[in-house]
Amino acid sequence: MTGVPDRPIRTGVVYFVGAGPGAPDLLTVRAARLLEAADLVVFAGSLVPEEAMRGLSPRGRWIDSAGLTREEIVESLARAAEQGQVTVRLASGDPSLFGAMAEMTTALDARGIPWEVVPGVSSVFAAAAALGMELTLPEVSQTVILTRTAGRTPMPPGEDLPSLAAHGSTLVVFLSIDRIGELVSELKRVRPASTPVAVVARASWENERICRGTLETIEETVRKARIMRQALFVVGQVLDPELRKTVRSRLYAADFTHGFREGTISSADPGPPTK
Ligand SMILES: C[S@@+](CC[C@H](N)C(=O)[O-])C[C@H]1O[C@@H](n2cnc3c(N)ncnc32)[C@H](O)[C@@H]1O
Incomplete structure (x- = not known):
């Protein structure tokens, strides 16, 4: 994306990428760049809209993990990374919530394969x-x-x-x-x-x-x-x-002074904040 500094994409690493809630334009810039570069994308089928996102990954081989066991998912990610491919595990929302990530990263650690997490917009x-x-x-x-x-x-x-x-x-x-x-x-x-x-x-x-x-x-x-x-x-x-x-927050209350604004009472004040 124009203006957003590029970040080198590493081969031999498994990227756990948050796909966001589903709308492709809610992917992060980093996630979109990784998908664009990916050789392999193992995605969580029921929650990641493959049809809508596949076009973002023209050269990637896409595998739905719905029909795979944990060992099979890890095996496909590990093999691709060992072959020097750009490898993505695409999880719905943000990978840190109900993402079964720990069990995969532990298995990758045991094989000595580096991995990295790219956060996403949670549902x-x-x-x-x-x-x-x-x-x-x-x-x-x-x-x-x-x-x-x-x-x-x-x-x-x-x-x-x-x-x-x-x-x-x-x-x-x-x-x-x-x-x-x-x-x-x-x-x-x-x-x-x-x-x-x-x-x-x-x-x-x-x-x-x-x-x-x-x-x-x-x-x-x-x-x-x-x-x-x-x-x-x-x-x-x-x-x-x-x-x-x-409800009224204290932060924007007219009489509230903080590091960036001196508090004043203004006639435009919509009323006292709730106690
Ligand atoms: C395995 S969890 C993954 C959650 C995901 N990591 C997140 O951050 O949103 C799947 C559950 O997340 C919720 N979920 C995921 N995507 C959703 C969406 N687009 N709309 C509503 N709920 C969603 C549902 O409760 C679904 O059963």
């Missing part, structure tokens, strides 16, 4: 953008918990949903929309049924869909919309449209 941020919301609002929630419910992967002790949700902070649940009934009933044990919820399916894709409701109503809405995968469940008061209208 959590694409979902927030689709909803036009902030995940944090002053004095409503300043904490975001990213979690999932137990599927074949059990949850570690202390990370059960009611314990996490009891904080009252914003909660984003991955990998769980197919268990929405269970999810909602666990949350209702610790949060009021009127708590706002949004579900975003395929955030940033052309067929992105949004359902809004409360803990009371969302299950039926999502079932009617037939959303069964590739969705995030967002719950918390930050979704309350009324609260969003009233």
Whole structure:
């Protein structure tokens, strides 16, 4: 991309690249350059839109990892790197979230193959953008918990949903929309049924869909919309449209002095920040 300094691309290295949430123009510049140069791209098929992205990688051989075991994925990445190819493991969103990266990097380490991580735009941020919301609002929630419910992967002790949700902070649940009934009933044990919820399916894709409701109503809405995968469940008061209208940050308050601005009280001030 014009104006963005080039960074040398190394051969013999496995790049774990965040593909972003799906829209190709939400790839980072670094990711797009790596795809352009790649000889091999092993991608997470259900969440990376191959059709939309393949054109960015004209010389690359693309392999969908959906049908492969961990050992087969590592083997194909390792072999390509050993042959001096530009080798990319393309993960959805950001590779650091539910990306099964540690087990692959450990196996690469054991073979003495260097690797590097290229961050991506996680689906959590694409979902927030689709909803036009902030995940944090002053004095409503300043904490975001990213979690999932137990599927074949059990949850570690202390990370059960009611314990996490009891904080009252914003909660984003991955990998769980197919268990929405269970999810909602666990949350209702610790949060009021009127708590706002949004579900975003395929955030940033052309067929992105949004359902809004409360803990009371969302299950039926999502079932009617037939959303069964590739969705995030967002719950918390930050979704309350009324609260969003009233909150004011201290940072931009007219009477707030900080390193870059001297505070003054102006008649244009929309009102005192909430206490
Ligand atoms: C294996 S996890 C990978 C998460 C990914 N590393 C990230 O940062 O977004 C897959 C789960 O992420 C969520 N997900 C991934 N892409 C999504 C998208 N575009 N829209 C909504 N949810 C998405 C879904 O909950 C899906 O079940």
